[in-house]
Amino acid sequence: MKIAMIGTGYVGLVTGAGFSEFGHSVVCVDKDANKIAMLIDGIMPIFEPGLNSIVAANTKAGRLSFTADLNAAVPGADAIFIAVGTPSRRDDGHADLTDVLDTAAEIARALTGYTVIVTKSTVPVGTSRKIEEIIRSIRPELEFDVVSNPEFLREGSAIGDFRHPDRVVVGCDSERAREVLREIYRPHHHVTETPVIFTTRETSELIKYASNAFLATKITFINEMADICEKVGGDVKDVARGMGLDRRIGRDFLNAGPGYGGSCFPKDTLALLKTSQDVGAPSHIVETVVAINAARKIAMAKRIEADFGGVNGKTVAVLGLTFKPDTDDMRDAPSLVIVPYLQSRGARIQAYDPRGGKEAHERLNLDICKTAEEALSDADGVVILTEWKEFQAFDLTIMKRLLMRPLVVDLRNIYSPEQMAAAGFAYFSIGRPS
Numbered sequence: 001m002k003i004a005m006i007g008t009g010y011v012g013l014v015t016g017a018g019f020s021e022f023g024h025s026v027v028c029v030d031k032d033a034n035k036i037a038m039l040i041d042g043i044m045p046i047f048e049p050g051l052n053s054i055v056a057a058n059t060k061a062g063r064l065s066f067t068a069d070l071n072a073a074v075p076g077a078d079a080i081f082i083a084v085g086t087p088s089r090r091d092d093g094h095a096d097l098t099d100v101l102d103t104a105a106e107i108a109r110a111l112t113g114y115t116v117i118v119t120k121s122t123v124p125v126g127t128s129r130k131i132e133e134i135i136r137s138i139r140p141e142l143e144f145d146v147v148s149n150p151e152f153l154r155e156g157s158a159i160g161d162f163r164h165p166d167r168v169v170v171g172c173d174s175e176r177a178r179e180v181l182r183e184i185y186r187p188h189h190h191v192t193e194t195p196v197i198f199t200t201r202e203t204s205e206l207i208k209y210a211s212n213a214f215l216a217t218k219i220t221f222i223n224e225m226a227d228i229c230e231k232v233g234g235d236v237k238d239v240a241r242g243m244g245l246d247r248r249i250g251r252d253f254l255n256a257g258p259g260y261g262g263s264c265f266p267k268d269t270l271a272l273l274k275t276s277q278d279v280g281a282p283s284h285i286v287e288t289v290v291a292i293n294a295a296r297k298i299a300m301a302k303r304i305e306a307d308f309g310g311v312n313g314k315t316v317a318v319l320g321l322t323f324k325p326d327t328d329d330m331r332d333a334p335s336l337v338i339v340p341y342l343q344s345r346g347a348r349i350q351a352y353d354p355r356g357g358k359e360a361h362e363r364l365n366l367d368i369c370k371t372a373e374e375a376l377s378d379a380d381g382v383v384i385l386t387e388w389k390e391f392q393a394f395d396l397t398i399m400k401r402l403l404m405r406p407l408v409v410d411l412r413n414i415y416s417p418e419q420m421a422a423a424g425f426a427y428f429s430i431g432r433p434s
């Protein structure tokens with residue numbers, strides 16, 4: 001199949017590279033000519049484990065190419081994926097569809113024959129239909145179909161997620177388009193036996209939002225259980241394990257922490273909430289989840305302050321700034337709330353992150369340490385904000401020697417309370433006896 005992928009952001013780049021790895025011929029398009037020039041030179045605009053080598057191998061094999069010229073990529077494509085951004089609109093929280101709809105119009109003008117246009121971007125229910133109307137109004141004579149095919153990749157493990165997804169969802173109202181999508185996902189279906197689910201377009205669009213909102217709800221639920229554990233002397237890890245062994249519940253996404261962040265959950269829960277309110281079926285659960293998660297980040301900052309016995313005039317080491325490990329993404333990271341709060345309370349911050357340093361420096365206006373050791377040096381205690389592997393196995397003797405006071409506030413539960421007590425630390429974690 002010949003595929004054009006419009007948008008070389010996170011989803012577009014990983015998906016485009018992934019399709020080329022399965023043998024399809026893919027051209028990735030972005031209006032940002034600098035980005036395209038970088039990609040042609042083999043430089044990745046994002047950090048994602050494994051992406052570099054897939055892009056290099058498939059570019060070399062001639063199956064993957066990059067261009068800033070949409071008009072050159074569209075003619076002759078069997079399918080054109082729209083994978084441009086849908087940020088939250090500042091004023092009302094709705095997904096901003098400007099780029100998606102502009103792209104649809106641009107595609108319409110460049111089409112030369114029957115093509116399937118696929119919305120990969122996370123778009124509100126009804127958007128695929130809207131895209132169809134736009135293309136139809138520009139090209140009334142043309143045969144085409146618009147399909148919804150949401151993405152379920154996680155940052156940091158996107159390559160594995162692409163190769164072995166739990167499911168592929170296709171929202172499609174035409175048999176001709178269904179055949180094209182079947183062919184595109186044939187390797188997934190036949191080789192890895194991934195279930196490919198065909199639904200209507202509206203259902204498919206909703207599956208994406210419902211999935212993210214449900215996962216956000218799971219996290220928020222276990223965060224509340226952690227708060228209860230702290231009051232009653234329970235251990236939230238054991239609660240999660242005990243609950244998770246029930247197959248109807250599942251253990252995944254029951255890790256208590258400082259609240260979810262990233263480019264998806266905060267934006268998608270808000271967008272689903274707005275849609276639900278607009279259509280007259282307001283989701284009170286999603287509304288509550290959004291509010292609790294926002295409140296949690298500031299509550300965690302206050303908690304750190306309390307665990308430190310006040311931070312005024314103290315040096316606080318912070319390990320991990322990104323919203324999760326294995327990414328350089330800082331979007332809606334809890335650190336963006338927690339670090340400024342601690343500073344406002346008079347703390348001096350010594351922060352380190354294995355990948356997010358550059359962006360953190362810009363967003364927090366903070367000099368970022370080059371190593372974890374540097375961040376820990378002579379600090380009055382350390383806060384773990386992201387569960388990077390290199391912190392998990394950090395030598396506790398060295399940690400103790402570097403810190404001025406052996407105090408650890410672990411918002412990701414990466415150490416065991418027993419081990420920390422034995423090593424002589426004052427140790428505070430989430431939802432576990434300290």
Ligand code: UGA
Nearest residue numbers: 151152153154155219253254255257260261262264323324
């Ligand atoms: C999420 C979904 O997991 C993907 O399926 C989806 O495709 C993607 O959004 C998207 O819509 O594009 P992602 O944002 O990359 O993926 O990251 P997650 O691994 O889901 O983590 C999101 C946030 O939840 C992080 O801040 C993480 O620390 C937090 N989290 C996750 C917890 O606090 N506890 C958990 O148990 C799991």
